[in-house]
Amino acid sequence: xxxxxxxxxxxxxxxxxxxxxxxxxxxxxxxxxxxxxxxxxxxxxxxxxxxxxxxxxxxxxxxxxxxxxxxxxxxxxxxxxxxxxxxxx
Amino acid sequence: xxxxxxxxxxxxxxxxxxxxxxxxxxxxxxxxxxxxxxxxxxxxxxxxxxxxxxxxxxxxxxxxxxxxxxxxxxxxxxxxxxxxxxxxxxxxxxxxxxxxxxxxxxxxxxxxxxxxxxxxxxxxxxxxxxxxxxxxxxxxxxxxxxxxxxxxxxxxxxxxxxxxxxxxxxxxxxxxxxxxxxxxxxxxxxxxxxxxxxxxxxxxxxxxxxxxxxxxxxxxxxxxxxxxxxxxxxxxxxxxxxxxxxxxxxxxxxxxxxxxxxxxxxxxxxxxxxxxxxxxxxxxxxxxxxxxxxxxxxxxxxxxxxxxxxxxxxxxxxxxxxxxxxxxxxxxxxxxxxxxxxxxxxxxxxxxxxxxxxxxxxxxxxxxxxxxxxxxxxxxxxxxxxxxxxxxxxxxxxxxxxxxxxxxxxxxxxxxxx
Numbered sequence: 362x363x364x365x366x367x368x369x370x371x372x373x374x375x376x377x378x379x380x381x382x383x384x385x386x387x388x389x390x391x392x393x394x395x396x397x398x399x400x401x402x403x404x405x406x407x408x409x410x411x412x413x414x415x416x417x418x419x420x421x422x423x424x425x426x427x428x429x430x431x432x433x434x435x436x437x438x439x440x441x442x443x444x445x446x447x448x449x450x
Numbered sequence: 451x452x453x454x455x456x457x458x459x460x461x462x463x464x465x466x467x468x469x470x471x472x473x474x475x476x477x478x479x480x481x482x483x484x485x486x487x488x489x490x491x492x493x494x495x496x497x498x499x500x501x502x503x504x505x506x507x508x509x510x511x512x513x514x515x516x517x518x519x520x521x522x523x524x525x526x527x528x529x530x531x532x533x534x535x536x537x538x539x540x541x542x543x544x545x546x547x548x549x550x551x552x553x554x555x556x557x558x559x560x561x562x563x564x565x566x567x568x569x570x571x572x573x574x575x576x577x578x579x580x581x582x583x584x585x586x587x588x589x590x591x592x593x594x595x596x597x598x599x600x601x602x603x604x605x606x607x608x609x610x611x612x613x614x615x616x617x618x619x620x621x622x623x624x625x626x627x628x629x630x631x632x633x634x635x636x637x638x639x640x641x642x643x644x645x646x647x648x649x650x651x652x653x654x655x656x657x658x659x660x661x662x663x664x665x666x667x668x669x670x671x672x673x674x675x676x677x678x679x680x681x682x683x684x685x686x687x688x689x690x691x692x693x694x695x696x697x698x699x700x701x702x703x704x705x706x707x708x709x710x711x712x713x714x715x716x717x718x719x720x721x722x723x724x725x726x727x728x729x730x731x732x733x734x735x736x737x738x739x740x741x742x743x744x745x746x747x748x749x750x751x752x753x754x755x756x757x758x759x760x761x762x763x764x765x766x767x768x769x770x771x772x773x774x775x776x777x778x779x780x781x782x783x784x785x786x787x788x789x790x791x792x793x794x795x796x797x798x799x800x801x802x803x804x805x806x807x808x809x810x811x812x813x814x815x816x817x818x819x820x821x822x823x824x825x826x827x828x829x830x831x832x833x834x835x836x837x838x839x840x841x842x843x844x845x846x847x848x849x850x851x852x853x854x855x856x857x858x859x860x861x862x863x864x865x866x867x868x
Binding site: 380416 | 702703704706750751753755851
């Protein structure tokens with residue numbers, strides 16, 4: 362069982378959360394000419410890092426907020442959690 | 451190579467079975483090969499075998515980080531099927547079914563192929579319609595499919611829950627009678643033994659640490675046991691695909707996820723077929739030893755851990771008990787996990803890359819094991835001829851940017867969309 366420290370609600374079990382994937386992926390800017398390659402990278406292509414991975418989770422059975430979680434993909438250790446709009450240093 | 455036969459079995463019995471040849475050698479890597487296959491799993495071993503057998507290319511090495519058969523080919527739930535609706539998947543898998551039927555004779559190794567049939571259960575009228583459509587598509591591609599009504603399903607699997615007032619009543623199901631199971635380890639060992647006998651070097655405990663690419667052309671690989679030159683390199687590493695792609699500065703439409711499976715204690719024969727739950731993601735069959743072999747959803751987050759987590763297992767088995775209540779009485783014997791190369795449309799990639807002489811085989815999602823022979827056969831063709839075969843033409847790497855996705859179920863890595 363993973364325990365995720367929701368920045369809004371505190372430590373909760375993974376059962377309350379839903380996974381949202383790589384948090385480093387950025388949507389191409391609005392009103393800008395976007396190449397096929399840029400769309401491709403946004404929609405499909407992923408680094409899928411082994412080791413430290415910054416990812417999105419939604420506290421779906423809690424506050425329903427999206428949060429960022431820094432987690433190790435080979436040990437499942439969770440290091441830090443952030444609010445969705447918080448800067449990750 | 452010593453042939454496995456009843457005659458040789460008896461002969462070796464007189465010497466207490468101490469004089470059998472090694473099934474495959476343990477060579478030190480040569481300086482150069484015509485083809486290097488990275489990954490000694492089912493697909494890699496099959497690729498090397500078909501390179502030697504179909505294309506007469508025997509100066510081949512398989513480079514395996516661990517030991518052969520220690521990854522997903524030894525961790526799957528052994529299901530073999532071709533019950534796909536789309537042409538790309540259906541024709542590819544049905545080609546594989548033919549190879550499965552001949553495999554034990556072809557490899558001189560009993561892979562215990564058991565065409566016991568697979569039944570996908572339907573739990574609504576809409577699902578019955580969808581299955582009728584899929585069944586018709588399958589039959590148009592020459593794949594056997596039978597639409598079963600509730601009574602027919604009850605006759606085949608009476609232990610499923612046919613009681614009143616269940617949350618997901620069984621309306622019927624789609625059966626592919628020629629689908630089945632095989633012994634997964636034997637598949638890896640059979641391919642390894644034959645490939646080795648034709649001159650392929652199987653190099654275990656050898657991790658690939660980098661690639662030598664000069665002017666857009668592959669020249670060789672760097673490994674924990676030294677540099678190896680190669681004219682062509684095939685990557686066939688399932689859940690480790692992204693790790694190697696990073697060394698090549700490639701970003702792929704693949705995420706690595708964790709998938710669990712489990713077996714119960716062995717019980718007397720109760721289930722003849724492979725059965726899948728239609729209102730969730732759960733499948734079960736009974737092994738020759740009597741264990742109920744079960745699996746279902748991904749754990750749901752990126753992982754390289756090769757070990758699962760309890761919430762997903764609980765979720766999957768809840769579905770199993772909803773489908774077959776007697777499962778709740780069984781004790782769990784083992785659970786384990788493997789890491790899947792989940793492609794974004796749920797279908798695989800077997801293609802050339804932008805680097806000349808470098809070939810990619812990945813994206814097998816939930817269905818890598820059954821694809822082993824067809825994947826090896828088409829990947830060998832792609833490498834040997836430097837062009838894709840018509841069977842894997844749809845499994846292109848650029849289909850994501852061109853929009854030619856094969857959305858068989860449209861699942862991919864986003865399991866919550868199901």
